[in-house]
Amino acid sequence: MIPIRNVSLGCRRLLSTSSYTVRTHTCNDLGSTNINEKVTVMGWLSHKRMDRFFVLRDAYGSVQAKISEALSRECFIELKALLKDIPYESVIQVDGTVVDRGENRNEAMKTGDIEIHADKLTVLNRASKSMPMLPDMDASDKTRLLYRYIALRSDKLQRALRLRSEFVHNVRKFLIEKNGFVDVETPTLFRRTPGGASEFVVPAPPPNLGMAYSLPQSPQQFKQLLMVGGIDRYFQIARCYRDEGSKGDRQPEFTQVDVEMSFTTQEGVMKLIEDMIIAAWPESLNHIKPKSPFPRISYSEALELYGTDKPDMRIPWKIEEVKSNTFEFLRKKSDKNWVSRVIICRGAGETKMTISTKNEWKRLIRMNENGRNFSICNPSQKNWFKSVENQKIIDEFGLTGEDVLVVCWGEPDGVNWTLGQLRNYVAEICGLRSKNTVTAHWVVDFPLFSFEDGQLVSTHHPFTAPIESDKDALYDENKQKLLQIKGQHYDLVINGVEMGGGSIRIENSNMQRHVLNILKEPEYEMSHLLRALSHGAPPHGGFALGLDRFVAMLSGDGNPLTPVRDVIAFPKTKNGKDLMSDAPTTLSKKQLERYGITLVEKDSGY
Amino acid sequence: MIPIRNVSLGCRRLLSTSSYTVRTHTCNDLGSTNINEKVTVMGWLSHKRMDRFFVLRDAYGSVQAKISEALSRECFIELKALLKDIPYESVIQVDGTVVDRGENRNEAMKTGDIEIHADKLTVLNRASKSMPMLPDMDASDKTRLLYRYIALRSDKLQRALRLRSEFVHNVRKFLIEKNGFVDVETPTLFRRTPGGASEFVVPAPPPNLGMAYSLPQSPQQFKQLLMVGGIDRYFQIARCYRDEGSKGDRQPEFTQVDVEMSFTTQEGVMKLIEDMIIAAWPESLNHIKPKSPFPRISYSEALELYGTDKPDMRIPWKIEEVKSNTFEFLRKKSDKNWVSRVIICRGAGETKMTISTKNEWKRLIRMNENGRNFSICNPSQKNWFKSVENQKIIDEFGLTGEDVLVVCWGEPDGVNWTLGQLRNYVAEICGLRSKNTVTAHWVVDFPLFSFEDGQLVSTHHPFTAPIESDKDALYDENKQKLLQIKGQHYDLVINGVEMGGGSIRIENSNMQRHVLNILKEPEYEMSHLLRALSHGAPPHGGFALGLDRFVAMLSGDGNPLTPVRDVIAFPKTKNGKDLMSDAPTTLSKKQLERYGITLVEKDSGY
Known part of the structure; x- marks a missing residue:
């Protein structure tokens, strides 16, 4: 597939992206209005086919070219040999004429209506034959940071x-x-x-x-x-x-x-x-x-309704007080200042909420000092709590088979913190947190x-x-x-x-x-x-x-x-390293003297 | 004199400098079109007169206000007492009505056609009675850096x-x-x-x-x-x-x-x-x-004509080769690769070019290894060089009484460097370098x-x-x-x-x-x-x-x-200090440990 750049075109009509350069057009500029024009484009060689067709890519898009058949036999063969020899990602210049592709047009490509018939092919800078990665291909995080300048050519x-x-x-x-x-x-x-x-x-x-x-x-x-x-x-x-x-x-x-x-x-x-x-x-x-x-929304209201001061408002569910004594049986005699609260996750179903998912949530929540006991269930589950009939809970909270009930009990702050976490976890697995909407609030x-x-x-x-x-x-x-x-x-x-x-x-x-x-x-x-x-x-x-x-x-x-x-154009790793340039570095004696500093020995872990 | 801000008004018509604030206008906004309007303005108290008139200044300009005579006798006296007590540079709010100043208008002030008759005066933040400096008044460089936030209020x-x-x-x-x-x-x-x-x-x-x-x-x-x-x-x-x-x-x-x-x-x-x-x-x-x-201009041409790769093109004079043997007598036998060159400073007169100025130039030029011997003179001077007749020089270079001739001799690079310096020095004292023109070149x-x-x-x-x-x-x-x-x-x-x-x-x-x-x-x-x-x-x-x-x-x-x-809003001194905040500082033990560094003792000179 030919990549199509999805760059915002906000003020594009005013732009002259080829001014002050020696190209006549970018690789994204050409279309049927340019047919028969002599053009000069420059970019990275991203595809070759049959030693004759090739695709040139730059920051703006891609364009197909082929070695012109109007060339003398000698020139044609020479250019074919040249093209065959150019490694991918080399930077080349193509001089040629824009030609209608007619029935062969490529709808997936913005410039797919045309191609350039090249009279001339110039290698501006040859790339290594053994490129460590290519811009839009999968590579490990480490490789993409080490060769950030190649990753930067990717669409993303x-x-x-x-x-x-x-x-x-x-x-x-x-x-x-x-x-x-x-x-x-x-x-x-x-x-x-x-x-x-x-x-x-x-x-x-x-x-x-x-x-x-x-x-x-x-x-x-x-x-x-x-x-x-x-x-x-x-x-x-x-x-x-x-x-x-x-x-x-x-x-x-x-x-x-x-x-x-x-x-x-x-x-x-x-x-x-x-x-x-x-x-x-x-x-x-x-x-x-x-x-x-x-x-x-006030800070206290946020904590009360969502259990966090950073509620995700793509999730419609709120924390509710249990006014009945349904869960009273969970209270121990020593529990003062005890509450039970619920979140009714309407429409959450229970897909993917496996026992192991729930156990993982328990583990995560217990890692925090605010983590409290909780239980999650949907109406189809039998004998949720031994001491409470399922039907009583279903009736009390008006649950349907599509809903999930999260209950948490204990001291109020911890209960709200725990429910705040669970609200996010449940929403996450039912896809509410990947919705392409933006909810902003203060x-x-x-x-x-x-x-x-x-x-x-x-x-x-x-x-x-x-x-x-x-x-x-x-x-x-x-x-x-x-x-x-x-x-x-x-x-x-x-x-x-x-x-x-x-x-x-x-x-x-x-x-x-x-x-x-x-x-x-x-x-x-x-x-x-x-x-x-x-x-x-x-x-x-x-x-x-x-x-x-x-x-x-x-x-x-x-x-x-x-x-x-x-x-970020040149980010650092979690450990504060720039893999590409290998920063930070040791200092020279001259530098240490200039600033009157002594540094400890390098971390042995390095 | 009331300061008038000279801020560029490039896109001023689009601006709303009071949006999102609680003022209705800036101190520069009001004029005769606002007469009879109720307004609220805020700024720094910059002048007072007769306990009744005062001037408010903000980033945009100044406006005069006076305590309204329409107030009840009691209020009037109260506000007068309040005003009398407010130190200069306090931040105050004035609520009042815009009134035509008629014949009393102040032409030097952009808002001078009107004044605000204040019904209400609120001290938003009282300034110290002993301000270390005032924005537009002279103060030492050190004071202006120490209280940079006051200096920043200046017009400049x-x-x-x-x-x-x-x-x-x-x-x-x-x-x-x-x-x-x-x-x-x-x-x-x-x-x-x-x-x-x-x-x-x-x-x-x-x-x-x-x-x-x-x-x-x-x-x-x-x-x-x-x-x-x-x-x-x-x-x-x-x-x-x-x-x-x-x-x-x-x-x-x-x-x-x-x-x-x-x-x-x-x-x-x-x-x-x-x-x-x-x-x-x-x-x-x-x-x-x-x-x-x-x-x-090429590097070599710049050195040849102006003796520097950064010539000041406000100065019309160029370095010229002396083709005659007029100054040959200055050449010693051992001088190979010897030249004599001149700059004819047309119209430079000789004002301010005293013996002591020239000696100072000599001193400056000799500090540099490229400094060479030179001599400066104008036609009115007699017996410039004992061995050359003045008239000969005047004729050869076509000098008038308004011109100055600078001669330098020795090895070519040094001669050009020296003449480049002198070209600037002479131009400086005849005002060519303070001309408000901009000459740009490559x-x-x-x-x-x-x-x-x-x-x-x-x-x-x-x-x-x-x-x-x-x-x-x-x-x-x-x-x-x-x-x-x-x-x-x-x-x-x-x-x-x-x-x-x-x-x-x-x-x-x-x-x-x-x-x-x-x-x-x-x-x-x-x-x-x-x-x-x-x-x-x-x-x-x-x-x-x-x-x-x-x-x-x-x-x-x-x-x-x-x-x-x-x-620069907050510059440092030549010694790299921020006088206002007293940076740099010593580091805490915790910081030294965190970065594994040891610093030498503080400079004793500090």
Whole structure:
């Protein structure tokens, strides 16, 4: 099969993709309107047939050529021999005439109505005869990363990188042209921030030997300082860095669409971001474009109904309280604060929900401290619980043979967490989570502080402002009140994945100092920000969208679990390695001396 | 004087700078069309008068307000007391009605036709009574960097950052919308490159302890790999890093407009960049927009005529050979390869060219190994050279009283270098270098290799291709031929400063390996690129524009020596410090352990 590129053609009519080059057309440009034209095209040799026919591929598409029969016998034989000898993936130039393919046209190919009758064939750069892989063929992950520059020629990666470029450009046009935002670059060689455990460090050269810069996790402080500096509508497509080892599908460097605005409100920022996402949505994905306004749901409601603050709204099921005493028999005498709750998975059937699947879920759920006992069943199953008649359950919850009931019992938080997990698991196997739809919503009213390892911490970060009516509670004698304070924070959740978050910030220097004290964060590490807030800081707030994750979702037609490495030109492995160039490397003596550093011996595991 | 913002209004008609905020207008929006409107504006308190009048300033402009006389006596007195108490630079909100100022209008203020009669005054955030500086007032460089967030409110920095945002957006529109380029992000955590002395390093965490990433000086390798990957029209506004200590007006991190294209030629890239610069030129600077095509001048011609490969074309004077024996008397017997050359500085007069200025020039020129003897004079001066009659010189070079003659003698390269310097010095003091014009041109035909410290090095970098007719010389037995090879490299010079450069790259793996061998660069450090070139690499070339320097030139109305820190939101000092946040810092024990590093003691000089 001839590959057909599926690149978004948003502003294609304006484009001149061959300007400033020596080709007359790309491999995707030619059609019946070009018949009899003399053309010059260049690309990669991707197919050969009978030493005479061949297909040329470039970033835009493919076109068939054949050695012209109008050539002298001698030339014809010479070109055939040449073609026979050219390895696949070599870069060649074809000069020839566009000819109608008539009845032989290839409908699967955009340029399939025509072919080029080549008078001339030039090898611009010969490829190795033993290519380690071909662009659109299966190869191991390792091979595809080692030869990333070949994988990049594949339809999938060509489309993903172009989709990313298009989305980002649309974001810029919306923010700059429609809304007067200013694109400002902020430094990446910064100071460490409180905590800072997950910040990469950059040892400084003389005259600052013995000290180091940190690569920031986000431009948070800088964007707030820009607000204090009167740049009241800032954005940046910002490179950020986070050292999280090999946690999940994350890269040590990543990109966020970083926005901040003065004189605004929580609703103002949320509306801006909704409008931005919709305005920037790639044209080729209009069929999955969400509508605004995105629904708002509070943090507590999310936990109550979905057992998570990142509910996947493609799944229609909610957690319900069991008001009867049907499952009371599961309560032990020692169980105080006990509840039983259910999710009725309407239409979930029980396909694929084998005993071993369920056991696997049990194992996964028990790995978490919040994991609680649960049971899953559908009406056709007999003797589900020995002590309860099946029919009683069927009647009570109105079950049909198509439905599945998930019951969980124990202490409420654990029950909801467990049901939240099961809601996803069940939906996963009945295909609800692979639906090509995009559900976007906001989670709001998060607690400002949380308890973690016995310590009071910011639920998000120490710069988030409490909601107006909770501000007094910051200063309450009763420290328990702190945990009840709600922050002006908002998370954007798409299809069960957090795509970004933001908040209205604390603009008052005294309140910011007080919050740092509550958190036992050293004040001196933030003295520049505290000073700035006392020198004329406007009220302000903002948002950061995880660009890699968001574009991965777009490129996966709404699947937010599409790997981020598929939308990054040169990604690193989970272990932080660039297989292609073999980074990181050891350092030379000269480098170690320049930065006054000593490194431990290489990991023996390497 | 009330400051008037001079922000470029390129696409202003489309803008809604108050959308998503709680203000109705910016401080620059109001005029006679708003009379009798109820408005809400927010900004910084910048002037007060008679406890009743005040001026509010924001990013866009200023507006005068006064406490409304229509208020009840009680309210009026209360608001007056409030206003009296608000420190300058506090952020306030004014609710009121727009009123015609009639005969009292202020022509120097864009909103000077009206004023706001305030019914309500709200202090959104009180500033400290003892502000360390005010935005538009003089302060030391150190103070302005320490309180950068206050300096950012100044007209100058507001304009510079907005100009930068506008230029960059125009570049993107030209490349993406008009020419189908793809904006691709490349990694900044990379491997060290050969040499690599000026690359910052980032120690890697487990499982790569003992190794380090390098922060790249440019995306050079990645953009070439993208070409191999079939992204045939790439660009990126790329953050780059260079550890050059405190050399000149440079920052450890800087930004370049990075472009690469396949299937193109040297002329193709130069034309693209010319068109890009002209298309992206900010509207407010149309009066200094250069015209295309930019003149091309060869490297050797530049040295011959201007004594530098970065000639300032605002200066009309050229280096001329003295064909007579007028200055032969200066030649010593031992001087072989001796020349005398002159620059006739027509119209330079001799104002300010005092003995001490000339002595200072002598000192500067003698600091360089190329510095040669010279003499400067104008016709009115008597007995310039004792052995030559003034009138003879005046006649020979056709001098008038307005002209200045610069003579230099000795070995040709040194003479030209010296005259190149003097050409700039003389032009500087007669104001030619502060002319608000922009002269842009290309320097081409650079030598591919140069001698530096007795070693053969790349004049630019090892990836530059030789010109077609010089390719064979790469393999010549006679190594002297190497120095005669010309590279397909081109530098863009504006008003005497190199703004960027680019080249057609070597796409052939064997030739690239051969060049690395010539340069004695270790092949294994570049094995990924050599492999890539053998797996189907198209012919390609590109360009990188130094964005900070270019925007500095724009913001200085064509003056390319405008400090780059004036177009960077948060610049570092020459010593690599961020005075505001006090970066770099020492590291915590936890950080040192995480990265397995030991740092030397802090510089005692700190």
